[in-house]
C-alpha cells in the first residue's frame with residue numbers, strides 16, 4: 001500500500017492531501033481492499049487515481065476520487081473514505097468487460113492502435129494471463145518503454161485458437177488490456193485478429209476494436225498449380241474470378257509477363273508459364289483478400305486499421321515470382337498491407353526451432369524482402385515465430401525494421417512449464433491426456449512430433465518435470481492439445497488456479513523466454 005502515497009498527491013483533491021492524509025487514505029483503502037495494489041498500474045487522470053489490485057485470486061479495478069461521478073462509471077462496490085473531515089469516493093470494481101470498456105474511455109493508452117511499419121512482435125496469449133510477462137521481457141530487452149525496438153501486439157488470437165479455448169475476440173482484447181494496465185505499459189500496443197477466413201470473422205473482431213487484421217486466404221490457394229500440365233493450367237487461369245480481380249488473362253499478361261521487373265537488389269522476369277502458374281495458384285487467394293479487405297474497410301469506417309495477408313499455412317513454398325504476382329495484384333487493387341506472410345522455404349512447426357537450411361532461408365527471405373520493399377514497403381511476417389531462434393538473427397539482419405514476429409503457443413508452453421514446477425501431479429495428468437489427444441488435435445497444425453519419441457516421465461522425480469518442455473516431441477504434442485486440455489473439466493480450474501496463485505513465477509518464466517525472442521531484434 002505504501003506505493004500509493006506519492007501518487008495520491010497527483011490526484012486532484014482539494015486541498016492537496018498532506019502525507020498523513022495520504023497515509024490515512026492508503027490505510028483505509030488497504031482495509032477496504034484487503035489486497036495488494038499493482039504499483040505499476042497507478043495512473044492519475046481525470047481528477048482520480050486508478051489502479052489494479054488483487055484480492056485472493058481475483059483482480060479488481062480501483063478508482064479513488066473526490067468526484068463521485070468518476071467511480072460511478074464502473075459497476076462495482078462504491079464506498080466513502082473519510083480523510084481529515086473530507087469525503088473521498090472509493091470504487092472497487094471487478095475486471096469485467098463493461099468495466100474494461102469504461103476504463104478505456106478514461107485511459108487512452110489502454111486502447112489498441114495501429115503500429116505502422118515499426119518492427120513488431122505479436123505476443124499471442126491463449127490463457128489471458130501472459131501480457132505482464134511479455135511486457136517485462138520488452139522492458140528487460142529494450143529499456144525504456146518508448147525506446148522499445150519492437151512495437152508489441154498483446155491481443156492476438158486466431159479464430160482457430162478462440163474456437164479451442166472458448167474465448168471471444170472481445171475477451172482476448174480485455175485480458176490483454178488488463179495486463180497492459182497492470183504493468184503500466186503506456187507506449188501503445190496493437191491487436192491482431194489472426195487468421196481470419198470469413199467476412200463474419202472480420203465483423204466480430206472489428207466490433208471488438210482490433211487494429212491489425214490477418215487475412216488468411218490459404219483455403220483459396222491452389223497448390224497443384226505448381227505441377228499442373230499446361231492445358232489444365234490455362235483452364236485454371238481462365239476460371240479465376242476475373243470480375244473480383246477486375247482484370248482478364250490478357251490484361252494480366254500485358255502487365256506482368258516477359259518484362260523485367262526491377263526489385264532494387266535484383267531483377268526478375270516472369271515468363272508466361274511462370275506467371276500463369278503464380279496466378280493459378282494465388283489468383284483466388286488475392287481475390288478473397290480483396291473481398292475481405294473491402295469488407296473490413298466498411299466495418300472499420302473511420303477507425304484506422306492495418307492488414308496482413310498470410311499464406312504461410314499452405315503446402316508449397318511461395319516463390320519469388322509468386323510473391324511478385326501477389327504483391328503487384330494487391331497493389332493494383334488498392335489493398336494496402338502492413339505485412340505479408342509468405343510460405344517460406346524450410347519448415348515452420350509450432351513451438352520449435354526452424355527446420356531447414358539456414359543459407360537457403362537467408363537467400364529466400366532476402367528475395368521476399370526485395371519484393372516487399374518494391375511493392376510496399378510492408379513487413380515480412382514470421383508466423384509460427386515461436387522458438388525459431390536460429391533464424392531470428394537472419395531475419396533481423398535482412399529485414400531490418402520490416403519484420404513482424406508472430407508468436408502464441410510458446411506462452412502456453414511456458415505456462416505448462418510453470419505448472420510442471422508448481423503442480424507436478426496436475427502436470428503429469430495433462431501430459432498423459434495430451435498423449436491421448438495428439439492424434440486428433442494435430443489435424444489443423446503443421447507438426448511432426450511422434451508420440452513414441454516423447455520421453456516417458458513416469459520415472460522422473462518432480463523437480464525434473466519442467467525439463468520435459470525442452471523436448472521437441474513433447475513441445476509439439478503439448479502445444480497442439482491446448483484446447484482439449486483447457487476444456488477438460490478436471491484440469492481447467494486447477495490449471496488457472498495454479499497460474500493465478502503463482503502469477504509471479506509464470507511472469508518470470510515468460511520474461512526469461514521472451515528476452516530470448518526479442519534480443520536478436522534489438523540491433
Ligand SMILES: O=C(O)[C@@H](O)[C@@H](O)[C@H](O)C(=O)CO
Nearest residue numbers: 158160383384385406407408
Ligand atoms: O495457433 C494459432 O492458430 C495461431 O497462434 C498461429 O497460427 C499464429 O498465427 C502464429 O503463427 C503464432 O505463432
